[in-house]
Amino acid sequence: MFRILFFLIVVISAVEITLFVWIGNAFNVWVVLFGIILTGVLGAFLARQQGVGTLNRARFELANGRAPTEEILDGIAILVGAVLLFTPGFVTDTIGFLLLIPQTRKPVKVWIRKILSEMFRKGSIHVFRNF
Known part of the structure; x- marks a missing residue:
């Protein structure tokens, strides 16, 4: 169970960072920050x-x-x-x-x-x- 949880945390973190960079490049950093806060x-x-x-x-x-x-x-x-x-x-x-x-x-x-x-x-x- 620990291995699965660890794997999910690593994979989800990588996907989140990728989305932040992609959306930040497509729009700008403020859109990403506004989305997180909203x-x-x-x-x-x-x-x-x-x-x-x-x-x-x-x-x-x-x-x-x-x-x-x-x-x-x-x-x-x-x-x-x-x-x-x-x-x-x-x-x-x-x-x-x-x-x-x-x-x-x-x-x-x-x-x-x-x-x-x-x-x-x-x-x-x-x-x-x-x-």
């Missing part, structure tokens, strides 16, 4: 809006005696999306925005659910309950 500000606004909505839905589910499973998955996706939006780069910003928009977040939630169920099946995750 996506950061828009991402912060969207992450806050989605995060507060998810938190309110989780509170509602808990108040009605239900486990907020969907809201937990939404919260994970929103957190990862917000972190990616604060990372300078257009590729990471695109992935971050996709994680913050509810319609495009659904396939990611299905993927996370599949990974977690596989981990439960293999016994990689243990649930401890106090009764």
Whole structure:
């Protein structure tokens, strides 16, 4: 897992630098800087809006005696999306925005659910309950 993560970080960084240079040459440096700042500000606004909505839905589910499973998955996706939006780069910003928009977040939630169920099946995750 560490090797895959390391490889992804190196590849994504190289792609981001290439895009910065290409866009900087095609337009100018100010367009690149403005794009980085704009996506950061828009991402912060969207992450806050989605995060507060998810938190309110989780509170509602808990108040009605239900486990907020969907809201937990939404919260994970929103957190990862917000972190990616604060990372300078257009590729990471695109992935971050996709994680913050509810319609495009659904396939990611299905993927996370599949990974977690596989981990439960293999016994990689243990649930401890106090009764």
